Amino acid sequence: DAGVIQSPRHEVTEMGQEVTLRCKPISGHDYLFWYRQTMMRGLELLIYFNNNVPIDDSGMPEDRFSAKMPNASFSTLKIQPSEPRDSAVYFCASRYTGEQFFGPGTRLTVL
Amino acid sequence: AQSVTQLGSHVSVSEGALVLLRCNYSSSVPPYLFWYVQYPNQGLQLLLKYTTGATLVKGINGFEAEFKKSETSFHLTKPSAHMSDAAEYFCAVSFGNEKLTFGTGTRLTIIP
Numbered sequence: 033d034a035g036v037i038q039s040p041r042h043e044v045t046e047m048g049q050e051v052t053l054r055c056k057p058i059s060g061h062d063y064l065f066w067y068r069q070t071m072m073r074g075l076e077l078l079i080y081f082n083n084n085v086p087i088d089d090s091g092m093p094e095d096r097f098s099a100k101m102p103n104a105s106f107s108t109l110k111i112q113p114s115e116p117r118d119s120a121v122y123f124c125a126s127r128y129t130g131e132q133f134f135g136p137g138t139r140l141t142v143l
Numbered sequence: 144a145q146s147v148t149q150l151g152s153h154v155s156v157s158e159g160a161l162v163l164l165r166c167n168y169s170s171s172v173p174p175y176l177f178w179y180v181q182y183p184n185q186g187l188q189l190l191l192k193y194t195t196g197a198t199l200v201k202g203i204n205g206f207e208a209e210f211k212k213s214e215t216s217f218h219l220t221k222p223s224a225h226m227s228d229a230a231e232y233f234c235a236v237s238f239g240n241e242k243l244t245f246g247t248g249t250r251l252t253i254i255p
Contacts, residue, residue, distance in 0.1 A: 036186075063241055074247045074248060075187075075233065075248070077242060077243075080242065082241065087241065088242065125186075127241075130175075130192065130194065131177065131189045132187075133189075134186035137184075137185075
């Protein structure tokens with residue numbers, strides 16, 4: 033298996049623009065997680081899905097953030113409008129049982 | 144609420160020396176415990192995990208950790224550090240639900 037796939041790997045955008053991050057989990061995994069990592073706040077869980085259904089979105093910072101999982105093989109995290117403080121590395125992870133497998137991350141820079 | 148504390152945000156050891164990274168958790172129920180490693184510009188990779196059974200857990204790259212319930216600890220060790228061990232290490236805890244709660248991380252530097 034190719035592992036968790038995230039795209040793009042790097043994204044540079046200007047404040048106010050919409051940003052969409054994409055994730056393809058490992059085939060057969062029924063949980064998908066979105067994390068954000070910054071120097072100041074460390075690794076934060078934003079939202080997670082089970083069988084494509086959002087279970088806990090309490091970590092989503094505000095209404096500008098939204099996440100969807102239309103099917104078992106694809107998820108998006110959208111930020112609209114983006115702000116400089118959203119600059120971070122965003123990770124997607126998936127699991128079936130036990131451990132979570134992480135993607136390589138998307139480094140987002142909002143100017 | 145579940146939580147995990149990593150003591151020491153930065154640890155430096157000489158090549159060939161013992162590596163000890165500390166992790167303590169708070170819980171009233173048996174936890175599942177994990178150590179992940181993150182190399183620069185990469186995602187997190189599982190080093191080892193404790194769920195049930197033997198309290199001494201062996202992982203990849205020569206690392207091991209011991210679950211000590213009386214001390215609520217899960218410290219990570221490696222007898223002899225290698226330059227390639229330089230990375231950031233995260234302890235994480237789960238209590239049977241789906242979520243992992245991560246510590247703040249420890250950056251390990253290896254001195255040649």
